[in-house]
Amino acid sequence: MSQIAQSIAPNRVPEVTVDFWLIKLMAVTMGETAADYLAVNVGLGLTTTSLIMAVVLAAALALQFAQKRYVPWAYWLAVVLISVVGTLVTDNLVDNLGVPLLATTIAFAIALAITFLVWFRSEGTLSIHSIFTGRREAFYWLAILFTFALGTAAGDLVAEQFALGYFSTGILFGLIIASLAIGYFFLGLDPIVGFWLAYIFTRPLGASFGDLLSQPNAYGGIGLGTVLTSAVFLAAIVLIVAYATFASRDTQTS
Amino acid sequence: MPLSLKVPRRTVPQLLLALVLIAVPVAGFSTVEVLTASKDAPVGLGDMQPFLTIVSDIQTLATGADLAAAKQRVTDFESAWDSAETSLRAKNPELWTAIDDAADAALHAVRAAKPDSEQVSSTLAALMAALTSANA
Numbered sequence: 001m002s003q004i005a006q007s008i009a010p011n012r013v014p015e016v017t018v019d020f021w022l023i024k025l026m027a028v029t030m031g032e033t034a035a036d037y038l039a040v041n042v043g044l045g046l047t048t049t050s051l052i053m054a055v056v057l058a059a060a061l062a063l064q065f066a067q068k069r070y071v072p073w074a075y076w077l078a079v080v081l082i083s084v085v086g087t088l089v090t091d092n093l094v095d096n097l098g099v100p101l102l103a104t105t106i107a108f109a110i111a112l113a114i115t116f117l118v119w120f121r122s123e124g125t126l127s128i129h130s131i132f133t134g135r136r137e138a139f140y141w142l143a144i145l146f147t148f149a150l151g152t153a154a155g156d157l158v159a160e161q162f163a164l165g166y167f168s169t170g171i172l173f174g175l176i177i178a179s180l181a182i183g184y185f186f187l188g189l190d191p192i193v194g195f196w197l198a199y200i201f202t203r204p205l206g207a208s209f210g211d212l213l214s215q216p217n218a219y220g221g222i223g224l225g226t227v228l229t230s231a232v233f234l235a236a237i238v239l240i241v242a243y244a245t246f247a248s249r250d251t252q253t254s
Numbered sequence: 255m256p257l258s259l260k261v262p263r264r265t266v267p268q269l270l271l272a273l274v275l276i277a278v279p280v281a282g283f284s285t286v287e288v289l290t291a292s293k294d295a296p297v298g299l300g301d302m303q304p305f306l307t308i309v310s311d312i313q314t315l316a317t318g319a320d321l322a323a324a325k326q327r328v329t330d331f332e333s334a335w336d337s338a339e340t341s342l343r344a345k346n347p348e349l350w351t352a353i354d355d356a357a358d359a360a361l362h363a364v365r366a367a368k369p370d371s372e373q374v375s376s377t378l379a380a381l382m383a384a385l386t387s388a389n390a
Contacts, residue, residue: 040333095336163344168287175279183275190268197272211340218301220341 009132010069013140014244016128016195021202023076023240028148028206030233031083033214037226038084039091046096050088057081065137072241079144080237086148087207090156101157108150115143116196126192147200155204165220166212173205298390299342299349304334305385312364313378321369328364331357349388356381 014020038049057078064071064078093099119139120126131140159169180198183189214229215221224232308331315324335357343350360377363369 036337040337159340160343160347163347164287165341165344172280172283175283176276179275179279180272183271187271187275189271189275190264193268193272197276215337215341218304218341219338220344 011129011131012068012070012137013128013131014070014072014075019240019244021198023237024079024199025202025206026233026237026240027076027080028083028151028203029210029213030230030237031080031148032087032207032210033226033229033233034080035084035087035091036211036214037230039088041226046088046092050085050092053081053085053088057085061141064141065134072244076237076241078141080234082141082145082148083203086145086152086203089149090152094156101153101160104153105150105157108146108153112143112146112150115139115146119143128192128195143196144199147196148203151200151203152207154200155207158204159208166208166215167220170205170208170212173201173208176201177205299345299353299388300390302385302389305331306382306389308334309360309378309382309385312360313375313382316364316369316371316374316378321364324364328361332361346388353381353384353388356384 035053038044038053039046042049044052060074060078060081064074067074090104093104094101116126119136123136123139128140131137155169155173158164158172164172177198180189180194180201184191184194210229210233211221213222213224214226215223217223308327312324312327312331315321315327335354339350356377360374360381363373363377366373
């Protein structure tokens with residue numbers, strides 16, 4: 001694709017800024033608590049809930065692909081739903097099919113590695129700043145899907161192996177992300193490598209804080225419940241996304 | 255096209271750097287966890303009374319041959335047990351697994367298309383015993 005075409009075709013995914021990570025973190029927190037709510041309280045059972053949410057996710061992704069540019073609400077709707085479905089898929093594999101967490105962690109890591117390899121061979125870059133074709137966007141969302149699945153499996157595995165509570169698990173993954181940030185800012189860690197690793201580890205970080213807030217006191221949580229926790233985070237996401245929408249509209253018109 | 259995988263020149267050092275960046279906090283965290291783990295950690299899983307109450311209900315309903323109600327109460331147990339998983343497992347993984355296995359057997363027995371009353375009562379009794387031993 002020529003330079004001119006590149007400058008005309010807009011990037012279809014957001015730039016990685018502080019509010020990007022803020023919304024991403026809140027989206028995974030909400031994904032965890034909303035998935036718990038849907039599976040436990042709505043009473044459709046884990047399998048039916050997963051199937052319904054997968055269909056909703058497919059619709060949201062179709063909507064996102066149709067935009068052909070970055071539209072905050074469509075993009076973040078897809079991320080929130082990937083977060084919910086990713087949690088449900090892991091719960092299904094572990095609870096219904098009895099697949100060990102170590103096996104799912106390794107399988108998702110391999111799937112993610114293959115995605116990056118095929119993406120790189122096909123496009124010659126893994127840059128998240130030049131997602132302007134349907135094929136690159138497909139690679140991008142496939143990688144996102146696997147990072148969520150991998151983050152969920154790895155987080156559950158660590159919580160199980162180390163027998164940690166919600167808070168300690170959160171601290172551990174917070175430390176890893178802080179270390180990656182130091183690597184990126186001071187030690188020359190590649191931005192693309194750093195981005196995807198941070199993307200994986202924000203999943204268990206957000207999930208443990210979601211559980212910490214929503215689970216009852218008796219189970220080591222703060223006891224806000226899944227409904228209130230999901231609603232608070234959803235409201236915060238909507239506010240920031242709305243702000244991002246109107247702020248970008250201002251810059252476009254000025 | 256040859257099968258050689260064209261990866262960027264700096265891939266290997268980058269992945270090593272990433273590995274170190276992940277390993278350092280994990281090692282530090284594990285060390286602190288091991289050092290601060292108290293020797294007199296609780297052996298039980300805490301207050302099991304809510305679970306004991308539900309299982310006792312299931313036993314009453316199952317012996318009274320009200321299997322529909324027993325199945326309903328089994329679902330109550332399952333949701334309560336599942337939502338407590340992360341914190342209970344953290345207290346004592348072995349005890350938790352023992353109860354979880356006993357619960358699976360009891361759930362399976364009660365939910366069978368044609369429940370075997372002997373199997374139902376024995377698996378429920380085993381679950382009751384497992385819960386009681388963890389009640390501390």
